Amino acid sequence: MSGREFFTTRTVAEALAGFRPARRTALEDVPLAEALHRVPAADVAAAAALPGFARSTVDGFAVRAADTYGASEGLPSYLDLVGAVRMGMAPTVAVRPGGCVAMPTGGVLPDGADAVVMVEHTAETMPGTIEVTRPVAPLDGIVRADEDVAAGAPLVPGGRPLRSPDLGLLAAAGVTTVRVHARPRVAIISTGDEVVPPSTAQLRPGQVRDATASALAGLVRDAGGEPVLAGIVPDDAGALEATLRDTLREADLVVVSAGSSVGARDETAGAVAALGEIWCHGLAIKPGKPTLLAECKAECGSGVPLIGLPGNPLSALVVFRLVGVPLVWRLAGCPVPPPEPSTPARLSRDLPSAAGRLDVVQVAVQDGTATPIFGPSALLSVLTRADGCLVVPEAATGLAAGSPVQVTLYR
Template sequence: MEHFFEVTDIPSVMALRERFAPVATEMVDLEDALLRVLAEDFRAPGDIPGFDRSTMDGYAVRADGTYGAGEGSPAYLNVVGSVAMGQVPDHRVGPGEASRIATGGMLPEGADSVMMVEHVGVLDEGTIEVYRSVAPGQHVVARNEDAAAGQVLLSAGRRLRPQEIGLLAACGVGSVRVHAMPRVGIISSGDEVVPVDREPLPGQVRDVNSLTLAGMVRQAGGRPQRYGIVPDQYDRLLDTCRRALAETDMVLVSGGSSVGTRDLTVQVLAALPRSAILVHGVSISPGKPTILAQCGEKAFWGLPGHVTSAMVVFTVLVRPFLARIGGCRSDDDVRVRARLTRNVASAQGRVDFVRVRLVRRDDTLWAEPVLGASGLIRTMVAADGLVAVDLNDEGLEKGAEVDVLMMLS
């Protein structure tokens, strides 16, 4: 087993994602596919909508029969029929002719556009006058405008939102192949950690991390599996890590990278088969003592014991790795541009992630730094996202335009 002790920069950590392959795939019913990751390209089985369709109530016409029409010189058309919703027209539209049609109706043969009812005067049951001209294709959705047969509509690696579910439904899809939801084992370590329903004694803390991380895993499309609280005992931690690695696709040990217990985590990793420490410290604040190892084909993270640090590290580093093994072609990161409401100081040599809340004033989106000690969880509750201060910068000035990495909601 090899390991390193120099601090690794964030881009170098992110480059290690390629070492971890996506999880297996499975078929799921379309109604259960929301927020799942598509495992293969989806091609349109046919043209959508499959027929030329009106987007307005009015009259299906030939555009060339309306050219030059205006309020003072209307064009006169003969009404040759009406299109019932959901039916194929039984007539055609020739030169100088029109057919009544409702929104969504199928254009009769010969018609190439729709005249809005607002621009039509009815002279009698068989004759109308039109006061505007229309162009070919106006107020019409072509038979293959939404999708052409064989066209790739959705690429593999895309997370399925309601709109993608709707598109699949429009294509008659009842089930779809997606990646399985990655199982993430979560272990809380430390002699001072007690269950959340227990009153902590002086020097003890409740197990906030495992529940917080479990929620973040769910938000990121994973399936958390908590393994409880493990004291700072080598044999207990080794056994629990072995079990978690056997049963899940990624393991998070919370607390195992803090100063007091980091060596214990390293010893455990040394005893695990086919393990290698890839990162032993990251140039990130908070979260510098983070550990990333590879155990077989799986990622193993040692996260800080402070819950706020663990949440920042998860958002910046772990979430993209989870997206990778979940089959996503992107990180699922959401970033918005905003301006800082005040100066932000930073120490060089690390990337500082500042918690901010977003506020809109006078049509401008502002990022307002959340004040308070870095270890306070309420600062994360108040935050909408994180702003990075580069390791070569001493800070950011008030009014500077910044990218805000959003916390998932």
Template sequence: MDFFKVVSVGEGKDMIWENFKDYEFETEEVNILASINRVLAEDIISDIDVPDFNRSTVDGYAIKSSDSYGATDSIPTILNIVGEIKMGEEAKLTIRSGQAAYIPTGGMLPEGADGVIMIENSEKMDENTLLIYKPIVQGENIIFKGDDIKKGSLALKKGRKITPELMGVMAALGISKIKVFKKPRFYIISTGDEIIDMDQELTIGKIRDINSYALYGLIINLGGEVVGKAIIKDDYNLLRNEVDKALDLSDIVIISGGSSVGARDYTHKVIDSFNGRGVFVHGVSIKPGKPTLIGEGKGKLIFGLPGHPVSSIIVFKTFIENYIYKKLNMDYIMPRVNAVMDFNFPSSPGKVTYQMVKLNEIDGQYHAEPSFGKSGMISLLSQSQGYIIIEAHEEGVYKGETREVFLL
């Protein structure tokens, strides 16, 4: 068994993509009311103009802009009021030179008008007479037909994660149902004789299962679903049976623990036991997270994550999130802030280091200080707000420099 013939982070991502770029996530049609946080599986092309008529962006009077030229507070332009545009009704008036018609915000611009003078810049002298105190230019205070979204244009791109705002866009387009990717299905297996579930009595030598709950939350945030979760002792047959079941139920299997060198390490053997590629990554030059397994069984992606909580989370974010975003064509920008480093921190040469940090805001500027502790310490998770990435070619972090902090 070739343990820890490590690959770089970039090589690991490339190997995952090379082996699973053709994996197909299924799609389904859902009502937009059930679409929040789902991922579009196809482009949406608008079959209408938005808006589908020229409309006013202010309360005022629809006029010919040329009639306002030269208008001032001392020498206003006098126009004849010929009517009123009703909200939600078609404008049947035609505005000619020297005429004006009242129009509310959102009202349909009448034919002949090419601008709207705001109420604040005009004065109604009587039912038929309007004074204008300020000139306007053609198109002022108007949103034209198709200015927002043009008929035949790309309204929403495949891979967009549906937000409340995008639900509003679809409503404007008259779209009630959309095609989305089915939620990626995950199966989480925690391994180890010492692991017990959170509701079991904690006895000497036992530790509660932390990783599966943290991973569960990460999966939900990613837009996936957990179809199964199990704790398996260090037994080859038990683990193989559970992985066999997991591969039939899920798209991705995550095995937490059991990827460090040891006499009772069965994870590698189990992954290799299925007809397929088996393990193609056994070790990544990343800190924390070096003892990471990545493989294939029954055509499904299998990850063997380190048992330490911080390592497990970092590897999930680095590889699993990256694959899902890329496979579903998702446009995603990881939440981050710029922060001044309040510390010097050397890194391991040739290895990408993920350093957990605490954030403080001082005079409107974020400052970061390290959260020290081993990757197995759960306090690192509660004390940290994010992490910085120190690339393999860097010697470390220098006090006073500004870096991106990726938020947890």
């Protein structure tokens, strides 16, 4: 580096598409009860078909569909009731032509039946005789033995975080442990002579408590990672390089908070360059331009990605949400991160922007209207007052009041 210019500046889209380190976390087996939001290493296949037997989806009567054709309230079909199916037990009777069997929801379909007529469309006109007032087609009111999942088919896909219904399907298939990627260990290093721990009771003039590290740790947890607070390093190249060397031994991703702005006291780029290759130093984004992306060497042989964030808390969190969170998911074996909740809205006022950069604007949302929240990037309260953010694309020169926007909501 020389002077105060950014080098290797990239767009956010280029960063997301091009900065794709090969590192992945190790694999481990976890109990199903602990598998929510974990990322399976590969597809989990069904050992047998589910539900495993044809069963009723309604309370009613198992029938041969052909015996109900033409049935109506004015001209019902009459069927002989030959028995009943009990829950959790195999049928002891079969359905013969002109007959039917009483069925509970979830009961095993007896031999000879190909449909279940709902009880609401029947009446018992006399003991042992059922009146059917609506016809059914084959497979009405039932699920096939393999309709949920066929034997050998994937229960859940690899590379996608497990959701609550996934856990239910795995449980139904008898899967009690899942092989998943370990949670990425994300080391968070804060830098700056002025930065002190949050526990500091009395600040001296010029000192600031380290707020960014705690907020970054929350974003890491949301992305399924394990944050490791690696402490505060003064503005000293040797101290930072030594801390980075120690941290790289155990981390899957290193995040350096502050020190990435190009300036007289910027030591981050030099320390990182001594340990690996800088992919870019500068993103076409506001806030957050002075962002550094790199891949550092590690003793294990697999490169460790590193993100150097701007010093201002708001800028650091905006960039990490856009670039760092997808990287955490990728390290955990999930190439496409889960979508964040969003809502459509209309912009309350004109929003200026400069072409050639991505503008991330914090907004409050009420009654379908998105109102921008402005403030210096050093103020965390801008984020805490926001319901979410919207993005003004690089090509735009601003958005007019009333423009439709999509707001990414904060959880």
